[in-house]
Amino acid sequence: MGCAPGGARFPDPMDHPCLRCGACCAFFRVAFHWSEAEAFMGGVVPVELTEPLDPHRLVMRGTQARRPHCVALHGEVGSTTSCGIYERRPSVCREVQPSWENGVAHAQCERARIGHGLAPLQPADWTLSDSAPVG
Ligand code: SF4
Ligand code: SF4
Known part of the structure; x- marks a missing residue:
């Protein structure tokens, strides 16, 4: 979920695999520098959702x-x-990439999905856009 659903790959953003997954948000410890939740430092993460x-x-x-x-x-x-704070999520969430969206596998994505009993994403999971009409 930390990735970028709606990244214009799919005509319907709800077809993005991350919106049918969420495994990485329920698998890793999500740690980041405190300044990301400090408004005076330009932070945007809701501090009340952190510890x-x-x-x-x-x-x-x-x-x-x-x-x-x-x-x-x-x-x-x-x-x-x-993600309930998608626009305000921490930097580490933004760095997570779903496997094969850009042609390569990503270990974090695969570990999280396997940990939840989900099959790792495959290149075919991203083929919808290839057949979608342009414009
Ligand atoms: S902040 Fe959002 S993207 Fe990050 S782990 Fe939580 S639900 Fe996932
Ligand atoms: S585990 Fe992979 S497919 Fe699932 S939400 Fe995270 S990045 Fe997306």
Whole structure:
């Protein structure tokens, strides 16, 4: 979910595989520098959805649990999901890439999906745009 659903790949953004997944938001500890949640530093992450990790870092609430589940994740993993703070999500979320969207596999995506019993994405998961009409 940290990736960029609606990145214009699909005519209907809801066809984006991440919006039927969400596994990475319920698999990893999501840690980032505290300044990302400080408005006076230009941070935009809602601080009330975070908790301290160490003197330098915060985590998204829920992601330090034995079975992580980000507090901002809506929906059901593997079904229909969305990030409740998509425009304000931390930098680490923005860095996660879904496998094969840009022609390469990504280990984080594959680990998260396998961890939730979902098959890793395949190149064919991105073929819809190839047959979609242009314009
Ligand atoms: S902030 Fe959003 S993108 Fe990041 S882990 Fe939570 S639900 Fe996922
Ligand atoms: S695990 Fe992969 S496909 Fe699933 S939401 Fe994250 S980046 Fe997207």
